[in-house]
Amino acid sequence: MRRYPQIALVIGLVASAVVSFFSDAIDGYALNILILVGINIILAVSLNLVNGHTGQFSLGHAGFMAVGAYVSSSLSLFASEPILKLLGGSGPVANNVFFIFLLIAGGVAAAICGLLVGIPSLRLKGDYLAIVTLGFGEIIRVVFQNTESVGGARGLGGIPQFTTLFWTFAIAIVTIYVIGCMVNSTYGRGFLAVRDDELAAEAMGINTLRYKVVAFVLGAFFAGIAGGLYAHYIQFITPEGFNFLKSIDIVVMVILGGMGSTVGVTVAAIGLTYANELLRDAEQYRMIIFALLLIVLMILRPQGLIGDLKWLRKRKKKTA
Amino acid sequence: MSAPLLEFDAVTVQFGGLKAVSDLTLGIADRELVGLIGPNGAGKTTVFNLISGVYTPTAGSMRYQGKPLKASRPSKIAGFGIARTFQNIRLFKSLSVFDNVRCACNLHLRHGISHALVRGGAFWKEEGEIEREAMKLLDIFELGEKRDEPCGSLSYGDQRRLEIVRALATRPRLLLLDEPAAGMNPTEKANLMTLIRFVHDEFQLAILLVEHDMKVVMGICQRIVVLDYGQKIAEGTPTEVRANPKVIEAYLGKEVS
Numbered sequence: 001m002r003r004y005p006q007i008a009l010v011i012g013l014v015a016s017a018v019v020s021f022f023s024d025a026i027d028g029y030a031l032n033i034l035i036l037v038g039i040n041i042i043l044a045v046s047l048n049l050v051n052g053h054t055g056q057f058s059l060g061h062a063g064f065m066a067v068g069a070y071v072s073s074s075l076s077l078f079a080s081e082p083i084l085k086l087l088g089g090s091g092p093v094a095n096n097v098f099f100i101f102l103l104i105a106g107g108v109a110a111a112i113c114g115l116l117v118g119i120p121s122l123r124l125k126g127d128y129l130a131i132v133t134l135g136f137g138e139i140i141r142v143v144f145q146n147t148e149s150v151g152g153a154r155g156l157g158g159i160p161q162f163t164t165l166f167w168t169f170a171i172a173i174v175t176i177y178v179i180g181c182m183v184n185s186t187y188g189r190g191f192l193a194v195r196d197d198e199l200a201a202e203a204m205g206i207n208t209l210r211y212k213v214v215a216f217v218l219g220a221f222f223a224g225i226a227g228g229l230y231a232h233y234i235q236f237i238t239p240e241g242f243n244f245l246k247s248i249d250i251v252v253m254v255i256l257g258g259m260g261s262t263v264g265v266t267v268a269a270i271g272l273t274y275a276n277e278l279l280r281d282a283e284q285y286r287m288i289i290f291a292l293l294l295i296v297l298m299i300l301r302p303q304g305l306i307g308d309l310k311w312l313r314k315r316k317k318k319t320a
Numbered sequence: 321m322s323a324p325l326l327e328f329d330a331v332t333v334q335f336g337g338l339k340a341v342s343d344l345t346l347g348i349a350d351r352e353l354v355g356l357i358g359p360n361g362a363g364k365t366t367v368f369n370l371i372s373g374v375y376t377p378t379a380g381s382m383r384y385q386g387k388p389l390k391a392s393r394p395s396k397i398a399g400f401g402i403a404r405t406f407q408n409i410r411l412f413k414s415l416s417v418f419d420n421v422r423c424a425c426n427l428h429l430r431h432g433i434s435h436a437l438v439r440g441g442a443f444w445k446e447e448g449e450i451e452r453e454a455m456k457l458l459d460i461f462e463l464g465e466k467r468d469e470p471c472g473s474l475s476y477g478d479q480r481r482l483e484i485v486r487a488l489a490t491r492p493r494l495l496l497l498d499e500p501a502a503g504m505n506p507t508e509k510a511n512l513m514t515l516i517r518f519v520h521d522e523f524q525l526a527i528l529l530v531e532h533d534m535k536v537v538m539g540i541c542q543r544i545v546v547l548d549y550g551q552k553i554a555e556g557t558p559t560e561v562r563a564n565p566k567v568i569e570a571y572l573g574k575e576v577s
Contacts, residue, residue, distance in 0.1 A: 006439060178437060185436035185443070186422050186429055186450050189415070193423040196412035203372055203406075205398030205427035205490050214433070260414075 005184075009177045016169035023165045031165065035233055037273045038168030039226050042175045044253035044269040045262055046222030049179050051251065052259035053188075054215040055195025056122065057130045061223050061250045063137030066242035067113050068106030068224025069231035070150055073159045076102050076232065080160075099162040103171070103228040110224025111217045113140070118216035122209060137247055144239040155238030156231075163233035171229065175222050180262050182218075191215055192260070252290060256297060258304020268305060323386060325350045325494055325526050326371065331380035333366055333550075340366040342550045343380070348494065353520050353527045355541035355558075357534075359570055362547040364530045365407065368496055371528075372404050373397040384494075399427060403492035405483040407499045407530075411471045417482060418467040421454040424489035457485045460522075461515075477508050484519065494526045495519070501533045509533060513540050538562065546570065 023031060043061060050058045075083070076098075083101065087094040113136075121132040145153045182188045193201040194208045202208050231237045249272075257268030272290075279286045297305070324347035333341045341363045348354050356364050369375045370382065373394035382389040384400060391397050403424075412420050429450075435443040458464040461481045466474065471482060480500055487495055497516070501509050517540055520527050531537045537544060538558040546554040546561060548570040554561055561567055 181439060182433055182436050186425055186447060187432055187436050189419050189423045190426050192415055192419070193412050193426075196414055197410050199374075199394075200406065200410035200412065201423065202394040203398060203404050204424040204486060205395050206423065207393060207395045209393070 005177060005181050009173060012173035012177075013170055016166055016173065020164055020166035020169070026165075033274065033277050034165060035163060035168045035229075037270050038165075038172045039229050039233075040250075040253065040269040040273045041172040041266050042222055042226040042229070043250045044257065044265045045172075045175050045179055046219045046226070047250050048254045048257070048260065048262065048265045049183070049191070050215050050219040051254050052261070052265070053179075053183050053191040053195065054212055055259075056212055056215065057126060058133040058216070058219070059130050059244070059247050059251065060117070060133035060135075060137035060140075061219070062242040062244070062246035063133075063140040064110040064114060064220040064223035065227035065230070065246070066137075066140050066144060066237075066239065067110040067220075068103075068227030069237050069242070070106075070144055070156070070227075071109040071224070072102040072106035072228035073156055073231040073237060074150055075105055076160055076162070077156070077158065095162065096167075099167065099232065102162070102232070103167075103225045106228035107221040107224040110227065111221035114217040114220025115213065118213045118220075122212040122216060134244065134247070137242075137244060141239045141242055144242075151238075153239065155236060155241075157236040159231050159235045159237070161232060161235050163229050168229055168233075171225060175225075176262060176266060179218075179222075183262070195260070252294060255294065256305055261304060264304050324348055325352075325385060326389070326528075327383040328367075328370075329381050329383070331370065331377045331382060333363075333370060333375055334378040339550050341370070341377075341547075344547075344550070344552055346545060346552065348526050348528055350493070351520075351524055351526055353516075353540060353542045354529065355537040355544040356528060356530045356547065357532070357537055357544060358547035361549075362570075363550040364547055365498065366550075367547070368404065368498055368528075368530060371397070371402060371494075371496060398490050398492075401491065401493040402496065403487035403490045403494075404496035405480075405487050405498055405500060407502060409476075409479050409483055411479060411482060411486070413470075413472050415471060416468050417458065417463055417471050417474065418451075418454060420471050420482060420486050421457060421489045422450060424486045425450045425454060427490050454489060457488055461485050476503065477511070480504075480512070481515065484515070488519070488523060492525055494528065495523075497527060497529045497531075499530055499532060501531055501536045509536055512536065516540055 043065065047058065047061045050056050080098070084090050084094060084098055087097055117133070117136045121129060124132060144150060150156050183191060190201070190206045190211050193204070193206055194211045198208050253268045253272050254265055256272065257265035276286065279289060326348040328344050328346035331341060331344045332339060344367070356367060358364055366375065370377060373391050373396065384402070412423060415423070429446070431443060431446055455464055455467065458467060461484070463478060463482060463485065466478070471479065474482060500516070501512055504512060513536055516527065516529070529537065529541060541558060544556065544558055544561045545552060546567050553566045553570060554564040
């Protein structure tokens with residue numbers, strides 16, 4: 001029972017390898033949705049660490065995604081030759097190693113941004129932090145919009161398509177594993193303590209600022225990786241694609257799934273991505289439907305769709 | 321008496337024109353049970369916040385185990401071995417009883433994120449140690465059976481006790497109790513007195529108790545310090561303090577002659 005998370009990780013990785021082995025058999029449209037689902041899971045689960053587990057309301061997730069997307073695609077567009085030469089020329093193995101390097105570079109760049117924004121702004125609470133992170137997201141967007149070397153407002157195109165079903169799902173599973181395992185440990189309970197009562201947490205010897213920064217940086221890192229996956233799948237990125245609404249989309253997934261519930265957020269990421277496709281025909285009503293969904297949910301199930309599974313299980317045991 | 325565990329040397333805290341604590345000199349010996357009393361607004365909670373690092377003194381100095389008590393964050397103070405409870409219960413509401421205690425064990429955690437991710441033998445060994453330690457504490461306070469209940473579902477008295485358990489899990493040498501008897505009925509108060517005495521003996525630590533209820537303070541404290549308007553007006557054993565005219569004046573006013 002103890003080793004359960006590692007076994008789940010291995011099974012998940014093998015399953016995604018098997019599925020992607022047969023990915024040629026999957027219809028192109030379905031494949032497209034699957035990859036977007038994977039990317040959204042990474043985004044939602046990583047934002048959940050900040051907003052749900054640690055209770056810091058961040059609205060800048062799209063900004064970190066943009067940093068990851070731009071850094072990794074700039075590298076693959078402008079620095080691929082020397083790096084590939086180091087890896088011994090272009091080939092299937094070298095290409096995949098190169099891709100992982102790109103993703104990590106994007107993630108690290110986003111994490112550095114997270115650190116720079118986080119250390120000063122995480123002293124703020126609630127609404128104030130939301131405003132600062134919102135501002136950060138917009139600044140990032142405007143910076144890319146005005147940087148001609150990465151295409152400016154026209155966007156950056158011609159990015160090679162490295163993203164595969166396997167990488168997307170493998171990374172999504174690793175994200176769930178990392179965040180799930182971290183929170184489910186004595187160390188990780190500190191995140192929840194920070195959310196519940198900062199003053200009490202501090203008095204119990206929990207360095208609240210450090211916990212918040214760790215959550216923020218790790219969240220930003222995974223958002224950066226998701227950005228890299230997205231860029232190398234869509235092959236064309238514009239600053240507008242990472243605007244405020246993108247951040248809201250991710251926040252909606254977190255709230256719908258239930259703040260602090262990794263399972264719930266994953267389900268919500270799958271459901272909302274799919275709903276997005278179903279509502280293609282009703283494009284202009286999409287946001288209205290989402291808003292209604294959110295209002296109804298907040299009234300009926302304020303803890304989110306799934307909420308905390310633990311209490312559910314306990315209660316069942318008792319009644320049985 | 322050996323060198324005091326905690327010393328206040330002419331400590332003053334000023335908020336604008338108001339001196340919340342002025343020129344306070346105070347000593348708490350190791351394993352002593354000291355009561356801090358005074359009318360509302362006398363500066364008792366300010367003293368607590370000074371010790372736990374929420375405020376810094378405007379003048380004067382504090383020493384803990386002979387070393388200056390200065391820290392960048394309240395969490396560091398907890399690391400020195402000073403734990404506290406709160407006047408209005410501040411448990412981690414969304415967590416279970418066990419997890420509340422587990423959070424406080426964080427302080428002595430040898431392993432961090434990397435071990436939580438690898439989940440190797442060292443990680444499970446340490447998690448096991450923490451679980452045993454937390455359960456031992458919970459069992460002592462008869463909360464062991466409620467380990468998986470959300471802490472909000474506990475009764476008021478249980479929540480107070482859980483707060484003490486949580487504070488003890490940080491392995492303190494000095495425990496600060498902020499009005500633990502607030503809102504309790506006489507039976508609960510009597511139980512609380514037994515409990516504080518028990519904690520004091522069992523865990524061999526010093527306790528500083530802020531309390532309004534005279535019965536509780538007089539009943540368990542070895543020494544009492546009386547504050548009024550931020551100044552120490554009396555100090556001594558419960559009998560001495562009770563007979564002190566200054567204390568009677570502070571609480572009841574002057575006799576009309």
